[in-house]
Amino acid sequence: AQSVTQPDIHITVSEGASLELRCNYSYGATPYLFWYVQSPGQGLQLLLKYFSGDTLVQGIKGFEAEFKRSQSSFNLRKPSVHWSDAAEYFCAVGMQGAQKLVFGQGTRLTINP
Amino acid sequence: DVKVTQSSRYLVKRTGEKVFLECVQDMDHENMFWYRQDPGLGLRLIYFSYDVKMKEKGDIPEGYSVSREKKERFSLILESASTNQTSMYLCASSAQAGPPQHFGDGTRLSIL
Numbered sequence A: 001a002q003s004v005t006q007p008d009i010h011i012t013v014s015e016g017a018s019l020e021l022r023c024n025y026s027y028g029a030t031p032y033l034f035w036y037v038q039s040p041g042q043g044l045q046l047l048l049k050y051f052s053g054d055t056l057v058q059g060i061k062g063f064e065a066e067f068k069r070s071q072s073s074f075n076l077r078k079p080s081v082h083w084s085d086a087a088e089y090f091c092a093v094g095m096q097g098a099q100k101l102v103f104g105q106g107t108r109l110t111i112n113p
Numbered sequence B: 001d002v003k004v005t006q007s008s009r010y011l012v013k014r015t016g017e018k019v020f021l022e023c024v025q026d027m028d029h030e031n032m033f034w035y036r037q038d039p040g041l042g043l044r045l046i047y048f049s050y051d052v053k054m055k056e057k058g059d060i061p062e063g064y065s066v067s068r069e070k071k072e073r074f075s076l077i078l079e080s081a082s083t084n085q086t087s088m089y090l091c092a093s094s095a096q097a098g099p100p101q102h103f104g105d106g107t108r109l110s111i112l
Helices: none
Strands: A003-005 A010-014 A019-021 A024-026 A032-038 A044-050 A056-058 A064-068 A073-078 A087-094 A101-103 A107-112 B004-006 B010-013 B019-025 B031-038 B042-051 B054-057 B064-070 B073-078 B087-094 B107-111
Touching: A003 A087, A003 A101, A010 A019, A019 A107, A024 A073, A032 A064, A032 A073, A032 A101, A044 A056, A044 A064, A044 A073, A073 A087, A087 B042, A101 B042, B004 B087, B010 B019, B019 B031, B019 B087, B019 B107, B031 B064, B031 B073, B042 B064, B042 B073, B054 B064, B073 B087
Parallel strands: A010 A107, B010 B107
Antiparallel strands: A003 A024, A019 A073, A032 A044, A032 A087, A056 A064, A064 A073, A087 A101, A087 A107, B004 B019, B019 B073, B031 B042, B031 B087, B042 B054, B064 B073, B087 B107
16 A cells, blocks of 8 residues: 655754654655645645655755655755754655645654754 | 635534535635644545536545635535544645645634
8 A cells, every 4th residue: 555654753853953854655656755844833834845857855944855766765854953943744745646645644853952 | 925724723513513614725726625634644635626616535535525616715514523523624725736835724623
């Protein structure tokens, strides 16, 4: 069955430290890939997306993600986190186009001062 | 500033009631979506609409219906509310063939 897994439910990092959030998917072909962020009490905001081409994609707020076909992964990274990055992050995969997405369970990010 | 507006932030209804959740977008987007969000499950697509009067089932359409009579408005209807429909409901919109781009702030619905 097609699925998206975010292995880490909760991650805590110190302000200024680097960040990597993991996302793995199970699908036979190359899907469309997305990362969203949800701040408390708000809807989701699209951080970045991968459709094809360069496997390293840049997004908003200093985030980037790398598609690794061999590992079926699309991990999100940021070199130096800020307190305002504390939020919940969702990986999503479009397996039949970019409209019907399957979301991971989410990773909650806490930033220590 | 572009906006997706959901009519209520919090809503409490009783079992068996017919419940309407309203969503309006001001971006002239073709696509609109309804998701429910539950802890540990992420977001699950209930329905989406790619044009006026057009709709497509998502992953969990049972117990729900939708209406899109105008391009800017997409309504989610719980025909006979049940306690297992207590959840956070998120509306989103996107331009043609694009992923959900703009989300509303959500409606937290409690069914008693």
